[in-house]
Amino acid sequence: AQTVTQSQPEMSVQEAETVTLSCTYDTSESDYYLFWYKQPPSRQMILVIRQEAYKQQNATENRFSVNFQKAAKSFSLKISDSQLGDAAMYFCAYRSSTQGGSEKLVFGKGTKLTVNP
Amino acid sequence: GAVVSQHPSRVICKSGTSVKIECRSLDFQATTMFWYRQFPKQSLMLMATSNEGSKATYEQGVEKDKFLINHASLTLSTLTVTSAHPEDSSFYICSARRWVDNGELFFGEGSRLTVL
Numbered sequence: 001a002q003t004v005t006q007s008q009p010e011m012s013v014q015e016a017e018t019v020t021l022s023c024t025y026d027t028s029e030s031d032y033y034l035f036w037y038k039q040p041p042s043r044q045m046i047l048v049i050r051q052e053a054y055k056q057q058n059a060t061e062n063r064f065s066v067n068f069q070k071a072a073k074s075f076s077l078k079i080s081d082s083q084l085g086d087a088a089m090y091f092c093a094y095r096s097s098t099q100g101g102s103e104k105l106v107f108g109k110g111t112k113l114t115v116n117p
Numbered sequence: 118g119a120v121v122s123q124h125p126s127r128v129i130c131k132s133g134t135s136v137k138i139e140c141r142s143l144d145f146q147a148t149t150m151f152w153y154r155q156f157p158k159q160s161l162m163l164m165a166t167s168n169e170g171s172k173a174t175y176e177q178g179v180e181k182d183k184f185l186i187n188h189a190s191l192t193l194s195t196l197t198v199t200s201a202h203p204e205d206s207s208f209y210i211c212s213a214r215r216w217v218d219n220g221e222l223f224f225g226e227g228s229r230l231t232v233l
Contacts, residue, residue: 045224104166107161
């Protein structure tokens with residue numbers, strides 16, 4: 001079974017600075033998706049960024065980028081120019097993409113990000 | 118983007134009663150929906166996978182008779198917590214898969230259940 005580990009329960013960053021959230025995962029599959037979701041106080045999960053495992057290029061979405069190291073099974077999220085609105089719980093998640101594989105998302109335990117003004 | 122709506126967002130009920138939570142995909146058809154449970158300050162735990170027109174697939178440890186899931190149409194799945202007890206109090210979140218865009222999942226706003 002796949003597992004996702006987020007080793008940082010809490011992180012803080014100064015506004016306008018850069019922060020990196022860590023995520024590692026364990027799988028025997030070669031093809032899969034990795035995600036970072038944001039859950040603000042409103043509790044609705046919002047997709048931040050997605051990475052397909054077959055792509056070597058790291059995904060980027062504006063101020064959000066990932067460092068995907070497939071061999072190391074590492075998938076960190078970098079937030080640049082942090083804003084107060086970035087404060088939230090961040091969840092790393094894994095999903096199989098192989099035919100016949102599980103469709104379900106496996107979540108890490110989350111990292112609470114605080115942005116200090 | 119695609120919208121998934123949950124209703125009600127908050128519900129308080131007495132112990133022993135049943136509560137139904139709806140999950141609707143408003144602008145796309147979803148053959149598969151997922152129900153999660155989230156305890157305070159914890160991650161989302163998958164409860165079951167809801168498939169339109171067939172029985173839901175429950176995760177290990179989730180009581181099928183306790184948490185009834187019905188996916189009667191391509192835009193609606195319901196979770197009924199039967200004979201609710203205080204330990205069922207939690208935040209329940211649904212998600213729906215849209216088969217465009219590599220099957221991205223869209224999440225509902227969540228429903229907070231409090232059982233007195």
